[in-house]
Each structure stands twice: as C-alpha cells, then as structure tokens.
Amino acid sequence: MSYPDDLRYSKEHEWVRVEGSRATIGITSFAADELGDVVFVELPEVGATLSQFGTFGVVESVKAVSDLYAPISGEVIEVNEALRDAPELLNADAFGEGWIAKVELTDTAQLDGLMDAAAYTVETA
Amino acid sequence: MNDGTQTDLRHTPLHDVHRELGARLVPFAGYEMPVQYTSIIEEHRTVRSAVGLFDLSHMGELGVSGDSAVEYLRHALVTDPGTLEIGQAQYSMVCDVDGGIIDDLIAYRLADEEFLVVCNASNRTAVIEQLSRLLAEGDFSASLDDRSDRTGLVAPQGPNAAALIGELTDLDLDSIGNYRSAEGSVAGIDCLVARTGYTGEDGFELFCDASRAQDLWEALAAAGDRHGARPCGLGARDTLRLEAGMPLYGNELGRDTNPFEVNLGRVVKLEKGDFVGRAALQAVKESGPARKLIGLQMVDNAIPRFGYEVRARGAAVGRVTSGTLSPTLGTKIAMALVPADTAGLGNLFEVVVRDRPYRAEQVQLPFYKRPRD
Numbered sequence: 001m002s003y004p005d006d007l008r009y010s011k012e013h014e015w016v017r018v019e020g021s022r023a024t025i026g027i028t029s030f031a032a033d034e035l036g037d038v039v040f041v042e043l044p045e046v047g048a049t050l051s052q053f054g055t056f057g058v059v060e061s062v063k064a065v066s067d068l069y070a071p072i073s074g075e076v077i078e079v080n081e082a083l084r085d086a087p088e089l090l091n092a093d094a095f096g097e098g099w100i101a102k103v104e105l106t107d108t109a110q111l112d113g114l115m116d117a118a119a120y121t122v123e124t125a
Numbered sequence: 126m127n128d129g130t131q132t133d134l135r136h137t138p139l140h141d142v143h144r145e146l147g148a149r150l151v152p153f154a155g156y157e158m159p160v161q162y163t164s165i166i167e168e169h170r171t172v173r174s175a176v177g178l179f180d181l182s183h184m185g186e187l188g189v190s191g192d193s194a195v196e197y198l199r200h201a202l203v204t205d206p207g208t209l210e211i212g213q214a215q216y217s218m219v220c221d222v223d224g225g226i227i228d229d230l231i232a233y234r235l236a237d238e239e240f241l242v243v244c245n246a247s248n249r250t251a252v253i254e255q256l257s258r259l260l261a262e263g264d265f266s267a268s269l270d271d272r273s274d275r276t277g278l279v280a281p282q283g284p285n286a287a288a289l290i291g292e293l294t295d296l297d298l299d300s301i302g303n304y305r306s307a308e309g310s311v312a313g314i315d316c317l318v319a320r321t322g323y324t325g326e327d328g329f330e331l332f333c334d335a336s337r338a339q340d341l342w343e344a345l346a347a348a349g350d351r352h353g354a355r356p357c358g359l360g361a362r363d364t365l366r367l368e369a370g371m372p373l374y375g376n377e378l379g380r381d382t383n384p385f386e387v388n389l390g391r392v393v394k395l396e397k398g399d400f401v402g403r404a405a406l407q408a409v410k411e412s413g414p415a416r417k418l419i420g421l422q423m424v425d426n427a428i429p430r431f432g433y434e435v436r437a438r439g440a441a442v443g444r445v446t447s448g449t450l451s452p453t454l455g456t457k458i459a460m461a462l463v464p465a466d467t468a469g470l471g472n473l474f475e476v477v478v479r480d481r482p483y484r485a486e487q488v489q490l491p492f493y494k495r496p497r498d
Binding site: 036037039040042058060061062063065084 | 149160161164165166360364426427428430449450452479
C-alpha cells in the first residue's frame with residue numbers, strides 16, 4: 001500500500017494536509033480498510049476547538065464504533081457535509097473526497113511529531 | 126494487530142479456504158471465524174439478490190436416537206418433535222425449569238426414532254450438559270451423540286440457492302419445502318440437505334462429513350459463479366437475521382429471557398404434557414410477559430447498537446438487543462426489550478447514543494420480508 005507523499009500521518013491513522021495556516025484532516029485508507037464499510041460519521045461542529053490526539057468525532061462501520069483522534073490542534077472552519085449522506089466516501093477515497101474537516105492551525109510545530117509517508121508505510125506494514 | 130493466528134481458537138474444516146480467500150477472521154464462540162471476506166454490505170446484498178455461501182461448521186450437531194427419542198426430546202424441548210414427519214424440522218428451544226432460555230435450536234426428524242438437533246456453537250456445552258443430565262435423570266431409552274466435530278455445514282442462502290444446488294444434485298429440491306430436509310448427494314458428497322436458514326431468504330443448509338466440507342464448498346463456489354455466488358461471513362449473517370427479525374442468542378435470547386417475552390410464545394407447546402420449564406412458562410403465559418421484544422426504526426440520525434439505553438418519555442425502560450444500519454432498507458433499525466406496557470406500534474422511544482437521546486419509532490417486526498412468488 002502506498003500513501004500520498006504530501007501528507008503527514010498520526011499513529012491513530014489520521015492524515016493532515018497543510019495549506020498555509022490551514023490543514024485538511026481525515027482518516028487513512030489503512031484505517032478505512034480496517035473499519036470495513038463505513039456507515040456513519042459524526043462530524044465535529046464548525047468552530048469547535050481540536051486538541052492534538054484528542055477525540056473530535058466518531059466513525060461507525062457496520063460492526064464497530066471508533067473515535068476519531070485529531071492529528072493536530074486547531075479550530076474547525078469547515079466540515080465535509082457530504083459524509084452525512086455518503087459516509088462510504090471514507091472507504092472509496094479516504095485521502096480525497098473522504099476528507100473530514102478543515103482546521104485553522106494553532107501550532108504548526110506539532111507537525112514535526114507526525115510521520116511522513118515512508119514512516120507511515122513502515123508503521124502499517 | 127490481530128493477524129488471525131491465535132492458537133487457542135478452534136478451526137472449522139474450511140479454515141484454509143477462508144485464509145486463501147483473504148477473509149477477516151475473528152474469534153467467535155471459541156472458533157476463528159470469517160466475519161467478512163470483502164464487505165459486509167456487499168455480502169448482505171448478495172444474499173438478498175443472488176446467493177451467499179456461509180461456513181457454519183462451528184455450529185453444534187447432536188444426534189438423538191432410540192426407542193424413546195421422541196419422549197425424551199418432548200421432555201427436554203419446548204416443542205413436540207413427535208408431531209414432525211420424517212424429513213421435517215422445527216424451530217425449538219431448550220428452557221430451564223424457570224423458563225429461561227438455554228438455547229434456541231432446530232430439531233430435524235431423520236427417522237422414526239432419530240433426530241438431529243442443531244444448536245448454537247456458543248451454547249453447545251450448555252445444551253449437551255442439559256440434555257445429558259435429563260437423559261441420566263429420566264427413564265428414557267435414547268442416546269445422545271455429539272457429532273459437531275465430525276460435521277461440516279455449508280449454507281447457500283439466497284434466491285439463487287436452489288438453482289445453484291440443483292446443478293450439483295439429483296435430488297428434487299422442489300419437493301424439499303421450507304423446514305424440510307432430505308438425504309442425498311451434492312457434488313458427489315453425501316449430505317443432509319435442509320431447507321433452513323437464518324437470513325430471511327430461501328436457502329439451504331448442507332450437512333456433510335467434516336472431511337468433505339472443503340470439497341463441498343469448492344464445488345459450490347465453482348458452480349456458483351454462474352449464479353452470482355460469493356462467500357459471506359458472520360457480519361452479513363448478523364445484519365441479514367436482524368432485518369428478518371430473527372433473535373440471536375446472547376442478544377435477544379438468554380437465560381434471563383423467556384420465549385413469551387421475545388414473541389416466540391407460539392413455539393412453546395404447553396398442551397403437549399409436562400416438560401422442563403412448563404410450569405414457569407404456563408405462569409408467564411397466564412400473566413402475560415413483563416417485557417416485550419419490539420422493533421425500532423430510528424427517526425433521528427444515529428445508529429442504535431447492542432446495550433444502548435432505551436427511554437420512554439425520558440425514563441430508562443430497557444436496552445437495545447441488536448441494532449444496525451439496514452443494508453436492504455437504508456434505515457437504522459433495532460430490536461429492544463422493553464416493559465410490555467410501554468410497547469405499541471407507532472409508539473415513540475428514545476435510544477441513547479453517546480449520552481444523547483435520539484428518537485425511534487416502534488415498527489412491525491420483521492423489518493424485512495422476502496418477496497414470495
């Protein structure tokens with residue numbers, strides 16, 4: 001399995017794509033495969049404050065309920081409303097249309113503690 | 126990660142097949158079993174629209190035979206197996222003296238004095254203990270034979286199941302009605318071919334010698350390509366039975382539930398004479414059960430799951446026994462045990478999901494009924 005080079009990854013299988021002071025976050029394709037068919041996503045609210053490695057939502061597969069852990073701290077400025085009606089986007093396109101939220105970063109230094117694609121590939125091997 | 130190599134778990138005769146297919150294997154009732162091969166939802170839909178192949182070799186198969194096999198089972202079960210014709214089967218239960226359910230099972234009459242009792246894998250020990258004790262205590266000329274480890278069980282389930290098996294057997298499947306069985310050869314393998322299942326679809330359960338289970342599976346899988354067949358795991362089995370309103374032991378059924386609470390009072394044949402649990406069950410029938418198993422459909426957007434609290438008018442009244450997103454209906458559904466006086470079609474309840482109440486409406490069970498021609 002290969003992972004996009006432009007993202008950073010957490011041990012809890014979330015990813016971050018940084019664009020200036022903002023970042024898009026989601027769960028990895030590895031996590032989505034492990035979950036199986038995703039049938040429900042509980043999104044954070046716009047304006048919510050995320051703290052790195054804290055829970056910020058829930059993802060449910062047919063069989064299981066799992067917490068989402070923020071890979072980075074920040075304020076939620078947008079959520080992926082499409083997931084409310086199409087949670088299966090997490091399985092189909094975890095790094096693209098299955099994004100979960102966009103945040104205004106509060107501490108870009110936190111990115112240094114996350115893995116790059118090569119390290120995450122080792123982590124999930 | 127669990128890589129599926131735990132050594133304390135038992136394997137069915139099809140274990141190698143599951144590994145080759147890339148199944149996700151999980152512990153279930155002491156066995157390592159496939160929960161899914163590719164996608165629970167796709168497997169679920171395959172059973173509703175074509176045919177799915179299930180490995181159920183973990184289940185318990187108990188042979189009961191002898192001059193007084195009928196009297197013995199009539200004493201041990203809540204049904205009357207004496208009413209069965211040869212080749213007929215019935216859904217039944219073993220209850221304790223207090224009316225609590227030890228297991229639900231299917232009893233097949235194979236001959237005048239021979240029955241096959243198929244019980245849940247998780248309750249095999251409990252059922253054998255109960256049946257052995259009753260056999261030792263009573264004056265029955267009967268014997269009990271645990272054939273579980275010698276028996277393979279492959280279940281093709283779905284509207285194309287008959288066409289698929291029909292390619293591999295000379296048996297006239299049309300003459301095997303629902304809850305009927307016949308002995309015959311499938312793909313050259315001696316089988317008990319039973320028209321039973323746990324999915325809400327037409328389907329069969331094929332019992333064979335454990336040593337032939339892999340050959341049987343592979344023959345069905347090869348012929349199945351033309352019928353849209355695919356292997357299906359326990360995950361789909363659970364969502365299929367839930368849509369069909371069928372109870373699962375450990376969820377809807379348990380030692381602390383009786384048949385009348387879970388809408389299965391019709392199974393209990395109080396008029397057949399004395400049997401284990403009769404007095405207690407008679408009393409429940411006369412007073413009416415205190416609780417009732419109901420169907421819920423979520424009004425609000427949350428998925429109900431096992432153990433979640435159910436409220437009526439703000440007060441906790443019961444628990445969800447099973448819940449899921451229904452792959453067939455697209456709705457979020459649950460079964461729940463609630464006080465009988467709170468139950469009523471159309472009544473509003475609340476299911477507590479992550480500390481927040483979400484509205485649910487009581488609806489008719491089953492949630493799904495297969496179209497019949």
